Amino acid sequence: MNPDSFDVVVVGAGPVGLACALEVQRRGLTAVVVDKGALVNSILGYPTNMEFFSTPELLEIGDHPFPTAHYKPLREDGIDYYHRVARAEKLNLRLYERVTGLEGDLGHYEVITEKARIACRYVVVATGFYDVPNYLHVPGEELPHVSHYYKEPYAHSHQDVVVVGAKNSSAKAALQLLRTGARVTMIIRGEEISQSVKYWIRPDLLNRIKEGRIKAYFHTTIQRITPEAVEVTTPEGPLSIPASYVYALTGYHPDFQFLADLGITCQTDLAQTPTHDAKTLETNRAGVYLAGTVCGGLNTSRWFIENGRYHAQVIAAHLAGQPAPELPEVLQPVQLTVETPAAHS
Known part of the structure; x- marks a missing residue:
């Protein structure tokens, strides 16, 4: 196989993206994780010594235990944990490599990055929302302070x-x-x-x-x-x-332009929800899937590590032609308020 050819390209090296890659690998498929920044880049951006709202077992991926001395892990605990999981699973990581486009169709895709063209059969987009702030749109916002x-x-x-x-x-x-x-x-x-x-x-x-x-x-x-x-x-x-x-600190939202560049459309609802099948997580572009927070569009409180990690099992099973896994109630639809971009709410 071409060294730049895989069954699955996962875009986004956050916890959910890592979970997707390891679940795909466990089903005998090859995967590579591509990210424009560092491993778990969003967590790196969290405040120093930030405490997760979730307890360790709710942040675990791939059944890897998350040992910590704290009842609720700190940012640094999380970074160390996800790095250890990536090493233990021998995940193929291509970091600091921005994805710029997607060509082809189901089974014959090419993910275009700043450095290469990566051939694959399927694509999983797990890009979260933390990289795009809700701007104030006022003069002086670009000042260095x-x-x-x-x-x-x-x-x-x-x-x-x-x-x-x-x-x-x-x-x-x-x-x-x-x-x-x-x-x-x-x-x-x-x-x-x-x-x-x-x-x-x-x-x-x-x-x-x-x-x-x-x-x-x-x-x-x-x-x-x-x-x-x-x-x-x-x-x-x-x-x-x-x-x-x-x-x-006015919140963040998914990179809708990036989704559009990949050919993923969004609904006209208040949340601008990216188009996807709720059961399989496949988007309007066949063979391209969404995982994690990005699934909720502007409703950034709908999905997070605690429940978004299960998307990995759903997608991996679908790609492997296996029955949908039995998942916890945390994945069931709930009624939540949409977090729309605001000037300064």
């Missing part, structure tokens, strides 16, 4: 920091920044801190706002960002808020 990703607070001690957003990532960042000595202001488009913020975080944040240690402006929109300030419109009128750094 504005970021859509929060890592750690230490560089901002004794500095003025603006945090945009009112959900989990914004809440945790604001609290960490406060406790490292930053002067924190939150800009929130809605009327309150989101009810979806974790139950042990939301009261903490509300109390810090009530004390005045964190300033929060509700029903407020950003007009522009300058090198020294964030200019906003509040219910009381315009205001200029000093800011040496701005964290616009």
